Amino acid sequence: MKKDIILAGVGGQGILSIATIIGHVAVKKNLHLKQAEVHGMSQRGGDVQSHLRISDKPIFSDLVPHGGADIILSVEPMESLRYLPWLKKEGWVITNTSPYINITNYPEMDVILGELKKRKNHIAIPAEDLAAEAGTKRAMNIVMLGAAAQFLGIDFAELEDGIRAVFGRKGDKIVDVNLKALRAGRDFTDKATA
């Protein structure tokens, strides 16, 4: 088992909570893990990414090799395309569709979606809306995690346990909202790939 994942977004969107949950599960399963993050300047509204690698064999590089990622998981649509050089030919692009516009030349949404549709394996998900339905827009990241669930090589129940472990300290209500968000993401992908 080996999964290479690029998490993408804009500084401040909090992609690292996704990494934390996957990391938690991976480590519980005694998998090897490496996760490279961006700290520093780009966190001020710049583009940020995290390279997340899990495997049942030791991992050497902290970086996912170019052309080696199984999944690009992006919380922002334009950012999902920035990392195509890292994606395997048959890899999946899974992206939230709500744009984060903090530049003046942000492209039109149809152009972004058009580019995305050129790829056989893509999922575009209105994660913010689904998160709001689950209880809070802030669970958008967790909807995205749910949307990627079937490609992670991790059982869904294990991801649920991961949510319970990571959010447990914040109380049952937060855990429930996030579990709902996780399932909403999963259901969306199930339908999209059915």
Add this chain to the structure above:
Amino acid sequence: MEAKLSDKKQLLLGDEAIAQGAIDAGASGFYAYPGTPSTEILEYVQRSRVAQEKGIHSQWSANEKTAVEAGLGMSYAGKRTMACMKHVGLNVAADSFVNSGITGANGGYIIVSADDPSMHSSQNEQDSRFYGKFAFMPVLEPSSQQEAYDMCFYGFDFSEKYKIPVLMRITTRLAHSRSGVELKDPREPNSITLPEDARQFVLLPAISRRRYKKLLETQSKFIEESNNSPYNKYIEAGDKKRGIIACGLGYNYVMENYPDGCPHPILKICQYPLPDKLIKRMAEECEEILVVEEGMPLVEEQLRGFMNAPLTIRGRLDGTLSRDGELNPNMVRVALGMDSMMGDNVPDLVKSRPPAFCVGCGHIDFFKALNEAVKDKHGDGHVFSDIGCYTLAAQPPFESINSCVDMGASITMAKGAADAGLFPSIAVIGDSTFTHSGITGLLDCAIESTNIVVCILDNSTTAMTGGQNSHASGRVRDICLGLGINPEHIRECVPLPKNHEELVKIINEEVAYEGVSVVVPTRECVQTIGKKPKKQ
């Protein structure tokens, strides 16, 4: 959010592994000034309950020089200590660093310098290993989070065995990447023990000459340690057309490309000075050598020299690998002679997204006023700036600043330009940068009554690196008074949209004043306000 695996195995960033390693290896104090990618080392110690219980020193220092000196003092007193900084911080600390090679250490002393190849968050991509070589100090360059942890024990032991500080060189990729780390049983801190030679640390010429000779003589022992180090490994293999010297993270990128094992002999180097016997062995066995090292071609240059080497040497100098920038698996793959694995190109529609001021940041209001008072009236070219969030004012729509060189250079460059006759000459510096390296420059100005306006942007924190305490907080006015600035020309104000006219007026008035003026726009960073713990 942190995932804890067990008490003995934890998921740690490279920086955190170093902090935990030094705590477990018996450090009594950490000294540091924040700087990406090194900041998380001291931040981890500050959060560590064990460190608090043991009373381990973990306050920020004013700058890297004070940090390295304080560390040397703790080592003098016989205790284990670590100083941490980003690579350019080692320039600031260079005087104390290089001289600490000559004084030597007493208690184990590790100095961590975090390099930033590809300049993700830095002004340059200098390679700290050169400093190690320059100061004749052993250098450790971990290739994994686990090695980073283990090397703290090893480094302190080494430092105490040879009474020499040890430089640990890491890069962004290791600093900010997380992996599982097995912890060892913690070791007790040392008790106070003064150096055997009470004059060891007195660098009078007569003593320095003696100590320098001793340092040179010890080099052969360091080289022998490198030959036998657990971190330098010669890995035998059949295809000797090529041998590979892989340093630090470079080793990982090579191995990533050989999932079934490397067909060529590899010499993994994570401890310097270079292991001469291992290198000579590779030179005798192989037809050519490929050097894969993160940063500058330190090893490659040493192998090549000026004369023709008896065998082909490939690396960053002959173009086999890029001369600059961070390594990655694909670059190394191509250098190894395999096809690139590059996926699809980035579509043209993807636009760059540079970092920007946060919504509501006080720096925005200050630069709007500064532009109106200076750029609109006197033209572009009058504003010397410094390093911090406010450097983002170089970009549109502000385009307010004309320099950013090194911490503190705003005031001193503005001084030099004013001395040359530039009017107005304006310096813009953050509060933390001011106490790091601005005070001495302002003293120069005060002594000469230089005609400049120094704007000290006080947001009560070191914002760019994530909001560490600033030594300047609440002290800017007093410091300026102490330096001899005329109190009538220390002008505090609050950068808010509603105060725009007032800010412009203050700047105009101080530009008109002939002499040193200090303008202090004071408003807390919107990020740190947000992070303040809510009252229960």
